[in-house]
Amino acid sequence: MPESPQTPPALETRNVNKWFGANHANRDVSLAVPKGTIHGVVGENGAGKSTIMSIVYGYLPADSGAILVDGRPVAVRSPRDALAAGIGMVHQHFMLVDPFTVLENVLLGAEGGVTLAAGMARARAELARLARDYGLEVDLDRPVGDLPVGAQQRVEILKALYRGAEILILDEPTGVLTPQEADHLFRILRALREQGKTIVIITHKLREIMELTDNVTVMRRGQVVANLATAGTSREELAELMVGRKVLLRVEKAPARPGAPVLEAAGLCVRDGAGVERVKGVGLTVRAGEIVGIAGVSGNGQSELLEALAGMRPLAGGSVRLRGEELADRPARFTARGLRALGVGHVPEDRQRVGLVTGFEAQECAILGHQGDPAFNGRFLMDRSALFDRCAAEMDAYDIRPRDPRLPAANFSGGNQQKIVLAREIERNPDLLLVGQPTRGVDIGAIEFIHRRLVALRDQGKAILLVSVELDEIRALSDRILVMFDGRLVGELGPEEADERRLGLMMAGVVDAA
């Protein structure tokens, strides 16, 4: 897209600042998006990229700074103002009313009158046109909650376009999509660019930046560290800018020396709360002294698989053997409590909602799952000083800061919270450790620490099953990689043969790639 210096940028922010309490989430953020381009905003988790875009959309108020649309300052105090200025946004978590139909969702807030009938007819015609022009087909009369994720995302785009958005912001749009669905989305976005729309895409995936965008803004710790033309940069440069130093893409480790099987599962089936089968006949083996990684787009059953193996969900079928002993037909032992007693550790995917009780003191969190351990329990009362000492020792060993066992877990940073969980699980010396998303939302220093710990545990001859949606993490840590799609394992790869394209195709369910 040619860019003339006379045309003012479609969207510009000048010195925007935002504090969350004492946290300076945006620090003098200035960026400019030329009209008719696709602009990427990259950064690590917590770099402030979603914050700045929420401010542009009027969802959050800025503390200072200015927003300009087509060179004119606009006062964006609410999403209403943003919509009026022609800014639309597709949030990471879709803002849809599930029981409503697609049509009702699009209409909400743009009804065009006190009654609905006329607006509905108008919207129906307009949406048909948009669908034709941009390949945004969805069934207008289905409840949104019944639609697949990809279609829900198209509803969000339709919502923005129906309101006349000229600037479309997308926050991590591909997080829930397969690479193939993501490609479909990219085609839509390019079509929108052809029509002169301006697109801003927030992501932490460099592949998407390189493939899709014209320009890119890199953010780190709430600040803009670079504004670049995509054609003039590289993934390596972007990665370095994002984290602020050379990234260690490989974890130093010796080849694995697998021993006897610790976990053997066959024909595992798991249903979710709604009774839908999410794991459909999975079989896998994890041996002592190896890390087995499960790759897959999130939502393909890996979370349910991990929770089932940890005893948090009932099995709907299949067998699980731990050190050769069959457990699936012994429901009394196949519980979270029973498995823990048998030497299974579990670092859950979501530390805040599952792995910790954020309102509890750190020392109380340090015994979550082990609250019945005789080491902390008298006949009736708990031994609080034993608790304190244990937690203080773990804090030393894992460099958890601040080093205060009485501080509520909520007051620790993400990386330190994760270390509290990791310390608790690893220090019980489990034979099998189930690990989900160990570094999600964790700063780079803690990532390296956590990775080294996991490899060290493997080298002590423990079995580790790792679930992660970060392909880099899977490839760096795993001795064997299993790929999961739609509740099934669709293939196994060694870390060397697992390049990104191959993994991507397998994660999309194209089995012959194996």
Added chain:
Amino acid sequence: MEHAFLVALLLTDATVRVATPLVLAAFAALYSERAGVVDIGLEGKMLAGAFFAAAVASSTGNPWLGLLAAVAASVGLALVHGFACITHKGNQVVSGMAVNILVAGLAPTLAYAWFRQGGQTPLLPGEARLPQIHLPGVEALAGIPVLGPVLGPVYRELIDDANVLVWLTVLLVVATHWVFTRSRFGLRLRAVGENPAAVDTAGLSVTRLRYQAVVVTGVLTGIAGAYLSTAHGAGFVRDMTAGKGYLALAALIFGKWRPWPTLFACLLFASTDAVQVRLQGVPLPVVGVIPVQFIQMLPYVLTVLLLAGFVGRAVAPRAGGIPYVKER
């Protein structure tokens, strides 16, 4: 046969009279709860309405001013609920409880101080009560051959001389159905009770919508209270609502938060009341005399069974009871 027909008519009539305040209160809560604001303070708002309607009607002799006062008082309390739960994101159940207890104390306190009749208002004369609407043609209808003897009593007992608020309630039910299915306000209300973030990002104010819903609730509970003291009754007496606010809440849940089933639940609960008066001490075949208390508790037991999923399933608005806080 003719006697049984008349009894049925009288029962139906009694049911309608008892059901009217229930319908008003249950539909009041429908607006609030569908917008995501749980309201267990119906009882208090109704009681305030009943007291202020009677107090003003008694002082001015004008029942319409009384109705206005009832609505004003009830809306005032609804705004207190809104201030606590919407503006300050307080606990909705606690706030509703506070309103109930506050009014349970305030109404008799004020009645005691102002009227000196032991916490009651003076008995209202006929013209200070809300009127019944007399319709023409009772005799003419009864004179029609064949249909007359059937329709005549129906018309006479049920339709003629119904209170003006009964008619208003009928209107309300139809209007509510229309609002929820056909209007912009209804669409937004339903949305804000399911996913307030979607409403927020669509450029609408969650706070404003919820306040609007809460005010509608206040208006309707005020009318319900006025019905008790100036239409059905002739003055305010202590604890006049006697749990009707909670019963209305039960009816709303029994009606699965939808207008028509809620209306049905109100009629069902009201009919147990009408039937119970008739059944007092009358032995029934097989079971014998049913203690009146067992009939009285029937609505509550039914609601518990429904909530437990033993008779159908009630799914509440998803965002109900949760204050809206923006995500970071």
Added chain:
Amino acid sequence: MAQEAAQGVAQDVVGRGFGRPGDVPGWVGYALLPLLNLLAALVLSGLVILVIGENPLAVLTLLVTEAVGYPEAVGYTLYYTTGYIFTGLAVAIAFHCGLFNIGGEGQAYLGGLGAGLVGLALTGWPWPVAALAAVALSGLFGAVWAAIPGWLQAKRGSHIVITTIMFNFIAASVMTYLLVDVLIRPGSQSPETREFDPGVWLPTMDRALGWFGVAIPASPLNLSFLWALACCALFYLFLWRTRWGYEIRTVGRNERAAVYAGISPSRNIILAMAISGALAGFVGVNEIMGVQHRILLNFTGGVGFVGIAVALMGRNHPVGIVLAALLFGVLAQGGGQVSFEYPTVNRELVMVIQGLVILFAGALENLFKPQVEALFRRRRGGPQAEGRA
């Protein structure tokens, strides 16, 4: 009003309670703010008194004098306090499990039935036996009456707030039926049982202290006051010093984490409700065995609802609950006396104050929070690092 909603709501109440040091001193959270809220409630109550044409200061002064001004009054005040401690603890333990138990009224009512049945049955037995049996049976009846809604919440997903409200009404109907048709004293017109054998009455405090040669004026205050204080201590130890309490608190704050930790949410929900109901049921010991000495209609008189206010004011902690119960005891006793002195004031004025306290201490608890916290932050020189994720 999904289950999570209830959990979230109740959790919220607990979450702002103890043990969460922010950047302002702890006492601001659990002393200054509740006092400010209380003050706001009292100011509004004063306005109501002004509206009915009396001098608020004079009324409130008289109220306090009549509640604590002389020994007999103190006895009455502590008698009211006893019931409020029981129901306050009952509401609090449910809160700690993420549950809102509005059914304290019905559970106390049923507890009274349990205590009363003991009183009727144990004619001729020594009072300590009757007292123990009454504690056991009133607790059991209350526990069962609360555990059913707990079970329905845990296993069937019924919203506990609604179910416990319904159970209040069902309890009222059942008790009316029992007193009118079954337990009524033969030949009596009013629905109540015969009086128990005086030998099984729970001794009043003046009688009990008399054994040790201490003379205090007669009042309804009885030995269940000591049991209420003991329950406070047990409550603290159970909740914060045993693993069973740990498990209940885990379920209350984070149900998914509880499942992760191998803690059964449904078991703990039912357990917490049973304990809650038992605590509310003990009201029956105070009222029926200690004061009325027969079962009668509506003896609970709103004690279950006041329990909500007590738990909220007391921040769900036993020390706070004792103080809040004392406050409401003062209101109940003083308010009753004021109505004798002032012709325009009646007993219901107390409910006005109770309602306002619930409003300000509960629903509007954050009303002054931002301003007060800002004040303290400024005084301590700017915001401190939070270090949140």
